[in-house]
Amino acid sequence: MKLKRYINQLWLRHRNTDENWYTYLFFLVLRVVLVFIPQKGYVHPDEFFQSVEVMTGDHFQLEHVRTWEFNNTMPLRSITLQFVLLRVPWSFLEFFALYTRRYLDIELLQSYTYLVFPRLIMCALSFINDWSMYRICRLFSLNYEIRLLALGSSWVMLIFGTRTFSNTIELALCSLLLALVAECMIKTNTIIYKKEMLEERYDKAKSISERVRMWRLCKSLPAHNYSHTLLVASICVVGVFNRPTFIVYGAPMVFYWLLRGMGTKTITFRDFNFRMLLFCLSALPALVFFIICDSFYYKYLTVGELQMLQLSINNFVSTPWNFIKYNLDAKKTAEHGIHPKYLHLLVNIPLLYNVLGVVTVVSFAYLLTRFLRAEYQGLPRAQSIISLMTSAIFVPLFFLSLINHQEPRFLLPLLFPIVLLHAPKLYHGLCPNYPFKEEHPLMRKIYNMLLCTQASARPLLKTWYMCNIALAIFFGFIHQAGIFPLTQHLETVMQSKAPAEHIHLITSHIYNVPLTFMNMPSTQVLHLHRETGRRFRRHKDFYIYEYGSLSMPQLVAKIKLIQSYCENKYVSKQQKYRLYLALPASLSDNMLAELQTSGASSNMRTQLKRIFYPHISTEALPRLNFRNDFKTTAHSKLSYSYVSAQLSLFVNEFGLALYELQPARKSQTEKLQTVKLSKRKI
Structure with a gap:
């Protein structure tokens, strides 16, 4: 059996x-x-x-x-x-x-x-x-x-x-650095163990030949004290220049790289100090390379100055230092938003890592409780892989929580250590064995639902899949998803319009529009004509006005102001222009109602050109609109036609609406009638 x-x-x-x-x-x-x-x-x-x-x-x-x-x-x-x-x-x-x-x-x-x-x-x-x-x-x-x-x-x-994202690059660099540090740790521990074992056998050897053999084996062990020094130092420099927050992510990893083997007979503080010195020297080539390249790009340094060696400290720029100086000013970081200190721990980690995020926080609380109770036997060893990964999670989390502005993407590098430590819990459960002393129906039910390890019931794994699928669909295909199709449509408009025609775009309650996706030649540089070989500068014929989350009366006032500006600038010169408005479809009714209320609709015609589906702006979420006409036709009853109409209206709000705003110019007959009326009055 x-x-x-x-x-x-x-x-x-x-x-x-x-x-x-x-x-x-x-x-x-x-x-x-x-x-x-x-x-x-x-x-x-x-x-x-x-x-x-x-x-x-x-x-x-x-x-x-x-x-x-x-x-x-x-x-x-x-x-x-x-x-x-x-x-x-x-x-x-x-x-x-x-x-x-x-x-x-x-x-x-x-x-x-x-x-x-x-x-x-x-x-x-x-x-x-x-x-x-x-x-x-x-x-x-x-x-x-x-x-x-x-x-x-x-x-x-x-x-x-x-x-x-620069955070995505930071995630890859942190993962690579963790792999290198972990490899150095296990290599050092293995070689130190073999060396101490051989030295012990050397001391116990009774014959000279046996001692010679042990001595040769000890000398043949590979070097480990400065493994991957140049690579580790270069990764740290690249990470800091990519995002200076890499300092708080890389610090615990570098510390464990410096600390490995400490406490043994062969590794002392002298080795620790030599490692630190060699690490700093190894970082210099990458540091100089990044500073020189950035200085050339931002025109602090020129080739002529480099050739003549007419250099000073003002010829070089350090972007990480500028980044740190900017973020040390609380007033400047407050301009991007002030968040509570607990946001990363209680909101952003569960949002990014759902089940594993909650398990990580609970596991750390359990370790902290053991530490406060002086139960050191149940804590991970100081130089173990568990200790390394735990430090890689909570050291940067602590320092990033002190910053005023906190976004979930700042915690992307935590994915790797969280998965390494806690991913098996998705499959095997939080508790392998029944943890309660007595068999109780309610306790057994809770265990089977949340903590069991049976293949037929893995609630953590199922919850993990469902949460990740839902978030991938929302952020990958729905959240602000109408902006890229909008740029593709405007690319077609810009390519098919008349050369002297000007395009004006107003946006509201959506993210900033990347102009490169419209594929328009720049108006700031000189272009080369391929046939004639002459240089020319392209005239500006596209203008964008991004108003964030303005209230509807303020937005309509901006629209009226821009339209009057376009009328005065182009119509008097007999030039053509098109004025577009892009906003979430959930705000279309509010916008049209505000135009009617403000009296702008008499001088302005709105034409719906396209609705780009799907699109959700968290600043203007879709909502059910219970209109009076549907209530009247349904006689205050939930009929099929009433419910289907409401659902249709609700679904239509999941889009980005593009309107063309045209002035309501009078026709020729209307102008003649106006002239006749004015003559009669005279």
């Missing part, structure tokens, strides 16, 4: 392993497929305006928005890493696009490519997380199937992992 039970357990474990592995491969393919669909969801403006908007606009000389973080006076963002990851690949794609345009008559350089190609690069970069997870699991003999499954199925990896 025992043998049969053992065989069944092995077979079940093998079946579960294969199931987890194939499910992970499915999510791996899904991650790549979601890049090409593409995901039209718009998570945050920094997704474009801290990387793609600037790099694509600079490279292809397109009209783009250059945010305040990239000004030459006090630049806060390093351009070097973005240049390597985006600008260099753009050069190869541009070269390839010349041949597809000439021989295949296919235009690659369009809005779809500007969106998908950078995401494809970030998707390739995201596989660093998978490799690092597999590497650590193999080094420490951990179950990598369930951890890779949790990593691949997380909506953070599916959505954020393929987006052009």
Whole structure:
């Protein structure tokens, strides 16, 4: 019976392993497929305006928005890493696009490519997380199937992992650094154990030949004291220049890299100090490279000054230092929003990691309770992988919680250590055995629902899947998802309009619109005419007015002001213009009612051009509108026609409406009648 039970357990474990592995491969393919669909969801403006908007606009000389973080006076963002990851690949794609345009008559350089190609690069970069997870699991003999499954199925990896956030790069760099530090830790521990064992056998050896053999074996052990020093230091420099918050993420990892082996006979504080010194020296090449590249880009340094060696401290710029100085000013960070200190712990972690986030917080509270009770036997060893991952979670979480402005994406690098520590709980449950002393029906029911490990009931894994699917759909395909189709539509409008026609776009209650997706040549640079070889500057014919979340009366006042400006500027010169308004469809009725109330509808005609589905703005959520006409037809009863009409109206609000606003000009007959009436009065 025992043998049969053992065989069944092995077979079940093998079946579960294969199931987890194939499910992970499915999510791996899904991650790549979601890049090409593409995901039209718009998570945050920094997704474009801290990387793609600037790099694509600079490279292809397109009209783009250059945010305040990239000004030459006090630049806060390093351009070097973005240049390597985006600008260099753009050069190869541009070269390839010349041949597809000439021989295949296919235009690659369009809005779809500007969106998908950078995401494809970030998707390739995201596989660093998978490799690092597999590497650590193999080094420490951990179950990598369930951890890779949790990593691949997380909506953070599916959505954020393929987006052009600096936080996504930070996630990959932290994962890689954790893998290197973990490898150095286990290598050092193994070699120190072998060395101490050989030294003990050397002392106990009775013959000279035995001692010589032990001495040779001890000397043949590989070096470990300064393993991966240059690589670890360079990753830290790249991480800090990518986002200076990498300091709080990398500090515990570097500390464990410096601390490994301490407390043994062979590793002393001298080794600790030498490691620190060598780490600082190894960071210098990458540090100098980034500073010089940023100084050239922001025009602090020129080739002539470098050749003549006419250099001073003012010729160099350190973007991380500018970033830190800016964020140390509480008034400046308050401009981006003030959040409570507990937001990261109680809101952002559960939002990003749902089940595993809650388990992480509860597990840390349990460890803290043991520490306060002086139950040190139940705490992880100081130099263990568990201690490393716990520090990698809660040290940066503590320091980031002290900052006024807190967004969920700031915690993306916590995904890797959270999954490594707690992913098996999704499959095996929080408690392997029945924890209660007495069998009780209610306790047994709670255990079976939440804590059991039976294959037929895995509530944590099911909850994990459902939450990640829901969040991936919302942020990947619904949240602000009408903005990219809007830019594609405007790209067509700009290409088909008359040369002298001007386009004006007003937006409200939506995120900022990336102009590079409209594929318009820049008006700020000189362009080269391919046939004549002459330089020319393109005149500005597109204007955008982004008003955030203005109240409807204020928005209508802005519309009237812009229309009167356009009438005075273009009609008097017999030029044409088009005025568009883009806002969530849930606000269409309010906008039309405000136009009617303010009297602007008599001088302005609104024409609905298109509604881009799906689209949800959290600033203007869809709502059920119980109109009087439906109540009258239904005779205050919930008839089928009434319910279907209400649902239809509700569904139609999940869109981004584009209106064309035209002046209500009088016809020729109306003008003649007005003239006759005026003559009669005279």
